[in-house]
Amino acid sequence: MALKNQSTVTLWLSMFLGALLCATAFGEAVAKIDGPETSEAGNLVVLNSGNSKGHVKRWIIPPALENRYIQTESQIAFSVRESGEFRFALVAVDVTGEATADVDVATHTIAITNGICDPVTPDPSDPDGPTNPDPPANSQLREISRDAAAKLNDPTTASALAAAISAVNLGTLDAMKADAQAAIESALLERKGASRDADWLSTWRRPINDGIKATTPGGFLADLQAIASGLIDSVGSAKPPVPAPVPDQPSAPKTFVTMFSRPDCSWCNRWKSEVWPTLESWDWELKEVFSTQSVPQFEIASPGFGVAKMTGFQDVEKFRKFK
The missing domain is CATH 3.40.30 (Glutaredoxin)
Structure with missing residues (x-):
């Protein structure tokens, strides 16, 4: 939906209009958002403003996506785990005269379904609600990561792995897998002292690899977040190392x-x-x-x-x- 020649714009928009009004090039603003209207949770959603026209184009992001999206010159990309509707707006501004500007606003709403974090809706005919529902796949992966790391009782390595995995950014699925593999291998190679003796490969890494089932970038990112959370959980439950027994000292000879x-x-x-x-x-x-x-x-x-x-x-x- 496009709204032409808006008489009122937001306060931030007025801050850069003054500079545009001094320009000499004339034109007509066109705000256009291209992208899907529906998608499933875990998928990477990309919205494109490449067909818009104007000296300045500004996105207005839904508050629910704050710090959860990436932006390029003409694209917005995001991936969420919950269902819901997310309404975006794009403001395009172009100069039409020495003291006037043309403003166009476009909105786009996308509906996300099949959220993996959605609450269970109770059945009205069953007052007791669902019994022992299956946990989400990410919850199971978090438990696998936590339990395996807890067995190793190596909180230093667990913390390093969690930090490395959390630094993997959203991208293509193949690129994210390569980045995650490099991050894990780098953290394991930097181990020192007794941590080098812990068998992270068999005890933690192989079960984690078997537990990752994501086929989309958003789903893979959610899996990585679950793995990192499990590692952090294990750090909180780590047991202090047992000191080595002190051998009995021979008693001094007596008189x-x-x-x-x-x-x-x-x-x-x-x-x-x-x-x-x-x-x-x-x-x-x-x-x-x-x-x-x-x-x-x-x-x-x-x-x-x-x-x-x-x-x-x-x-x-x-x-x-x-x-």
């Missing part, structure tokens, strides 16, 4: 003291009361053996001094030299 005594030996009992606790605090091994001697006898086995023997009451200082 052994054996006291030979008899129960009624007063010197022996005094030694056990005054000296024994100190030697225990040195982590020495102490042992008492029954003897018929009336005075205590000691046998000391020390790593640095060998075996020594002493008779009679011995104070702490006599044993200190064996430490």
Whole structure:
């Protein structure tokens, strides 16, 4: 639909009209949008303004497509996953005189069907609604990516792969596949340390390749987004690495003291009361053996001094030299 000689235009349009009014070339503005009226979700939709005429041509994009389209000099391209109607407008401006300009506005509405993100419409005759509906293919691909990456427990590589895959832009299907392959291989080649030992090829990449079923650029882009989302999910559930066990350190050699005594030996009992606790605090091994001697006898086995023997009451200082 074209609207000729509009008396009122949007504010942004008036900003560049002033410059055009000073031009000397005269003409007639023609705004024309060529493109399909219907398409399916996941397909790449291209609208063309090449048959329009005018010094200036400006597209007005539906708010729902903000940051979701690409634009060239005469084309708008987009791909969405949901159903709906999207109304575009094209404004063409051409100078008709020294102080006048001709303005033409064209609109084009395209209906998208078979959305893969559309909510399930409940059956009025079934109050409980659908039971366990099959998840969308992209949801399954996201789970495959997440579960496989979680098994590898390599969040550094998972983050790098997600960033690389997310950078693939919309284009032809073959070009996008080549870009995705190059992005994945580059991220895997840059691994370092323990990440190089993780088997990303068998555990993650092969299941992902088997799960991609898209046959359109838009569908392939949606698959890549699902794969990247699964990788990010796995990073949040990654487990910290288990530290390597520390081998048992051999214990330091100890000093052994054996006291030979008899129960009624007063010197022996005094030694056990005054000296024994100190030697225990040195982590020495102490042992008492029954003897018929009336005075205590000691046998000391020390790593640095060998075996020594002493008779009679011995104070702490006599044993200190064996430490």
